[in-house]
Amino acid sequence: MDPSGWERYCYDxxxxxxxxxEDYFIKAYGPDHFARISKALxxxxxxxxxxxxxxKTTSDAxxxxxxxxxxxSEDGLKLVQSDGSSPISKCQIPGLExxxxxxxxxxxxxxxxxxxxxxxxxxxxxxxxAEAVLxxxxxxxxxxxxxxxxxxxxxxxxxxxxxxxxxDEGDWSVNMTRxxxxxxxxxxxxxxxxxxxxxxxxxxxLSRAGMFRVPHGIAVDLSNRVFRLPSxxxxxxxxxxxxNLPSIVAAHALDPxxxxxxxxxCAAPGGKTTAIAILMKDEGExxxxxxxxxxxxDVQKLSAEMGLTCxxxxxxxxxxxxCLPNTLNDSTASVNGENSVLLTSHSELSPNEEMASDxxxxxxxxxxxxxxxxxxxxxxxxxxxxxxIRKNKGRLKNGRGRTxxxxxxxxxxxxxxxxxxxRVLLDAPCSALxxxxxxxxxxxxxxxxxxxxxxxxxxxxxxxxxxRVGGILVYSTCTINPSENEAVVRYALxxxxxxxxxxxxxxxxxxxxxxxxxxxxxxxxEWLKPGEExxxxxxxxxxxxxxxxxxxxxxxxxxxx
Ligand SMILES: C[S@@+](CC[C@H](N)C(=O)[O-])C[C@H]1O[C@@H](n2cnc3c(N)ncnc32)[C@H](O)[C@@H]1O
Numbered sequence: 001m002d003p004s005g006w007e008r009y010c011y012d013x014x015x016x017x018x019x020x021x022e023d024y025f026i027k028a029y030g031p032d033h034f035a036r037i038s039k040a041l042x043x044x045x046x047x048x049x050x051x052x053x054x055x056k057t058t059s060d061a062x063x064x065x066x067x068x069x070x071x072x073s074e075d076g077l078k079l080v081q082s083d084g085s086s087p088i089s090k091c092q093i094p095g096l097e098x099x100x101x102x103x104x105x106x107x108x109x110x111x112x113x114x115x116x117x118x119x120x121x122x123x124x125x126x127x128x129x130a131e132a133v134l135x136x137x138x139x140x141x142x143x144x145x146x147x148x149x150x151x152x153x154x155x156x157x158x159x160x161x162x163x164x165x166x167x168d169e170g171d172w173s174v175n176m177t178r179x180x181x182x183x184x185x186x187x188x189x190x191x192x193x194x195x196x197x198x199x200x201x202x203x204x205x206l207s208r209a210g211m212f213r214v215p216h217g218i219a220v221d222l223s224n225r226v227f228r229l230p231s232x233x234x235x236x237x238x239x240x241x242x243x244n245l246p247s248i249v250a251a252h253a254l255d256p257x258x259x260x261x262x263x264x265x266c267a268a269p270g271g272k273t274t275a276i277a278i279l280m281k282d283e284g285e286x287x288x289x290x291x292x293x294x295x296x297x298d299v300q301k302l303s304a305e306m307g308l309t310c311x312x313x314x315x316x317x318x319x320x321x322x323c324l325p326n327t328l329n330d331s332t333a334s335v336n337g338e339n340s341v342l343l344t345s346h347s348e349l350s351p352n353e354e355m356a357s358d359x360x361x362x363x364x365x366x367x368x369x370x371x372x373x374x375x376x377x378x379x380x381x382x383x384x385x386x387x388x389i390r391k392n393k394g395r396l397k398n399g400r401g402r403t404x405x406x407x408x409x410x411x412x413x414x415x416x417x418x419x420x421x422x423r424v425l426l427d428a429p430c431s432a433l434x435x436x437x438x439x440x441x442x443x444x445x446x447x448x449x450x451x452x453x454x455x456x457x458x459x460x461x462x463x464x465x466x467x468r469v470g471g472i473l474v475y476s477t478c479t480i481n482p483s484e485n486e487a488v489v490r491y492a493l494x495x496x497x498x499x500x501x502x503x504x505x506x507x508x509x510x511x512x513x514x515x516x517x518x519x520x521x522x523x524x525x526e527w528l529k530p531g532e533e534x535x536x537x538x539x540x541x542x543x544x545x546x547x548x549x550x551x552x553x554x555x556x557x558x559x560x561x
Contacts, residue, residue: 007195007196008195008196008198009110009112009120009158009198010109010196010198011107011196011197011198011199011226012196013042013161013163013196013197013439014038014042014196015038015039015041015042015438015439015440015441016163016164016166016172016440016441016442017038017441017442017444018441018442018443018444018445018446020445020446020520021441021444021445021446021449022034024446024449024517024519025037025480025481027517028482028513028517029480029513033542036542037480037540037541037542037549039542040436040541040542040546041433041434041435041436041437041438041441041541041549042436042437042438042439043106043107043134043227043436043437044104044106044134044135044136044227044229044436044437045104045244045436045546045547045548046103046104046105046106046546047101047102047103047104047229047546048101048102048104048136048229048230048232048242049099049100049101049242049243049244049245049248050062050066050099050100050101050102050232050240050241050242050243051098051099051240051241051242051243051248051275051278052098052099052100052239052240053238053239053240053241053274053278053306053307054098054278055277055278055281055282055306055307055308056238056239056306056307057239058098059090059097059098059099059100062100062236062239062240063088063090063100065236065239066088066100066102066235066236067086067088069235069236070087070088070102070230073230074223087102087103087104088100088101088102088103089101089103091245093506093508094506095252095505095506096248096249096252096506099245099248100240102229102230102232104136104227104228104229104230105227105228106225106226106227106228106229107226107227108224108225108226108227108228110158110198110200110201110224110225110226111201111224112158112198112201119183119184119185120156120157120158120184120201121147121148121151121155121156121157121158121184122146122147122148122157122158122159122160122182122184123139123144123146123147123148123151123157123158123159123160123204123211123219123220124144124145124146124147124159124160124161124162124176124180124182124190124194125139125143125144125145125159125160125161125162126143126145126161126162126174127161127162127163127164127174127439127440128143129142129143129144130143130159130161130197130199130439131437131438131439133159133199133200133222133225134199134226134227134437135229135437136227136228136229136230136231137231137233138218138220138221138222138231139159139202139218139219139220139222140216140217140218140219141206141211141214141215141216141217141218141219142215142216143219144178144211144212144219144220145162145174145176145178145180146162146176146178146179146180146181146182146189147181147182147208147211147212148181148182148183148184148208149181149182149183149208150208151204151207151208151211152204152207152208153204153205153206153207153210154203154204155203155204156201156202156203157201157202157203157204157220158198158200158201159198159199159200159201159202159220159222160194160197160198160199161194161197161199161439162174162176162190162194163190163193163197163439163440164440164442165190165193166442172440172442172443175189176189176190178212179212197439198226199222199225199226200222200223200224200225200226201222201223201224202220202221202222202223202224203220203221203223204219204220204221205217205218205219205220205221206219237305238305238306238307241271241274241275241302241306243271243275244478244547244548244550245508245539245545245547246476246478246509246537246539246547246548246550246552247271247272247275247427247476247478247550248275249504249506249508249509249537249552250272250425250427250474250476250550250552251272251275251276251279251425252279252504252505252506253474253476253504253505253537253552253554254276254423254425254472254474254554255423255472255505256276256279256280256284256286256423257280257284257422258280258281258283258284259280259283259284260280260284260285260422260423261284261285261287261420261421261422262276262280262284262285262286262287262421262422262423262424262425263286263287263289263321263416263421263423263424263425263463263466264276264286264287264288264289264424264425264427265289265316265318265321265424265425265426265427265459265462265463266289266290266291266318266426266427266428266429266459267288267289267290267296267299267313267427268288268290268292268295268296268298268299269295269298269299269302270288270298270299270302270303270311271302272425272427273286273288273299273302273303273311274302274303274306274308274311276425277303277306277308277310277311278306278308280310282308282309282310283310284310285310285312286310286311286312287312287313287314287416287421288303288311288312288313288314289313289314289315289316289318289321289413290313290315290316291315291316291317291318292315293315293410296313296314296315296410297409297410299311299313300313300410312411313410313411314410314411314412314413315410315411315412315413316412316413316414316415318426318459318462318463319458319459319462320414320415320462321415321416321459321462321463321466322415322416322417322418322462322465322466323414323415323416323417324417324418416466418465418466419465419466419467419468419469419560420466420468421466421467421468421471422467422468422471422472423467423471423472423473423474424463424466424467424471424472424473424474425474425476426456426459426460426463426473426474426475426476427476427477428455428456428459428460428475428476428477428484429452429455429456430452430456430477430478430479430481430484431444431448431449431452431479431481431484432478432479433479433480433481433549434477434478434479434480434539434541434548434549434550434551435478435548435549436541436548436549444481446519449481449483449484450483450523450525452479452481452483452484453481453483453484453487453488456475456477456484456488457488457491457492460475460488460491460492463475464492464496464499464557467557468557469498469557469558469559469560470556470557470558471557472502472554472555472556472557473499473554473555473557474552474553474554474555475488475489475492475552475553475554475555476550476551476552476553477550477551478548478549478550478551479549479551480540480541480549482513482517482525482527483525484551485512485513485536485538485551485553486512486513486527486528486536486551487525487526487527488553489501489512489528489532489536489553490526490527490528490529492553492555493532494526498557498558498559498560499555499556499557499558500555500556500558501532501535501536501553501554501555501556502535502554502555502556503535503554504535504536504537504552504554507537508537508545509536509537509538509539509540509545509550509552510537510538510539510540510543511533511534511536511538512527512528512532512533512535512536512538512551512553513527513528513533513538514527514528514529514530514532514533515527515528535553535554536551536552536553536554537550537551537552538550538551539551
């Protein structure tokens with residue numbers, strides 16, 4: 001293939017940001033570091049991280065089973081490392097020996113079998129589809145946007161990505177009608193824009209007509225990928241959980257102890273909840289709450305699959321997690337020693353904060369829509385009717401199962417009394433600007449980023465009240481945005497003098513950002529003070545650990561008087 005062909009048919013994406021956001025991140029990280037972060041975000045981690053359910057099995061047993069599974073699969077052959085060694089290994093970080101890594105590989109240079117003179121047949125997929133494919137998924141029918149004419153089942157095709165393009169008014173869109181025909185010629189829609197956005201070569205499982213006619217199924221079997229990572233979909237269910245390393249570390253930072261009462265305020269789908277339960281050897285009580293009813297069911301399902309019984313799930317808005325004792329209503333007060341079905345004292349949000357809350361809800365809604373597997377409908381509201389309270393009370397009296405895993409219903413909670421938990425995890429909803437691979441980041445503005453921070457501070461206000469004196473609060477996000485990380489920590493430490501940053505074990509992330517930033521509109525954001533930066537963990541996607549971008553702060557709760 002000629003050199004210009006290589007340039008076109010390769011994978012070398014440039015992450016697009018809102019210009020003001022880019023300026024802000026460049027100030028925060030420095031231009032070179034931010035360029036490295038931006039590049040790292042466009043790639044998947046080079047390994048899959050697997051948390052072993054030590055309540056059911058051991059890492060040695062899992063390694064043995066995975067080795068067999070990989071050896072038996074076609075992918076496995078491709079995963080064997082260049083020196084012939086196994087791609088599967090145990091994590092060497094003390095305390096994390098129950099974590100197993102499976103190395104992938106890439107980026108690989110793919111032979112697209114033809115070049116500019118004789119372009120390959122192509123299938124153009126949505127960005128979300130491409131991001132999933134880069135993580136190891138197949139190309140499914142709903143993700144296909146366009147395809148070359150006369151493609152038949154069994155044809156070899158190059159798969160490329162349709163990226164959002166800037167509009168005249170600072171907006172972004174993919175102006176492409178599903179079913180568009182590609183010629184592989186410069187006259188094609190988005191011909192130039194697709195350059196450097198080829199993610200692999202595969203074999204069509206359907207003809208072009210089939211791809212746009214059938215509702216689901218695999219459209220392309222992508223056998224030759226830019227990144228090769230094994231897909232562990234439905235593998236060793238209940239025995240393993242695919243989880244990013246920083247998320248596992250967040251559960252360790254909480255340092256849960258057997259017999260304690262722990263609240264996970266934004267728990268779904270339950271990755272950290274189940275990690276915490278395993279660290280507690282399934283002894284004690286973990287209250288796992290989430291705003292979304294369907295997502296709470298996911299937590300129940302995961303808990304049941306993993307055989308964990310110490311998890312109680314509730315549908316609860318984290319902004320309304322605290323119920324004050326003077327709002328107790330006899331008819332809904334604690335039943336059987338449970339103190340979760342209570343009338344709630346809700347803090348009113350200012351218009352700005354309503355906006356923040358709405359923005360965050362919208363971004364959550366956006367994320368939800370994008371999750372192909374999810375069938376969830378956003379819940380219309382979190383208000384609890386008297387009928388619901390009566391029903392809930394009845395269920396409790398009749399003796400609810402501890403994990404409520406059966407029956408497909410999530411108990412609604414109206415909040416918990418202050419100081420009622422030993423430890424609280426607030427793994428907050430966030431801009432998710434640390435998740436990898438990410439091919440586009442243009443939608444977040446400095447205002448939306450700040451609004452995420454406001455929403456998180458409101459949640460933290462609730463969390464602080466729920467931890468008992470002497471207890472622990474862990475705050476985490478999966479974003480690189482300082483407004484949602486360091487600025488939230490600054491807010492917490494300045495507002496609540498009884499909070500102090502506590503050391504975390506293990507500490508494998510880097511330091512947080514010290515300083516402040518004045519936005520062009522005059523808004524000043526304060527980050528950490530000197531001496532605080534080593535107390536938090538900031539996982540840098542461009543660092544050697546090769547993780548997602550993630551942030552963890554651990555607070556000790558002193559006397560609240
Ligand atoms: C980052 S995810 C949590 C991931 C989870 N901790 C895990 O490890 O699997 C954030 C979660 O917050 C939930 N959420 C968003 N707003 C919420 C709110 N106001 N109250 C409770 N949960 C909320 C979302 O439904 C989402 O499941």
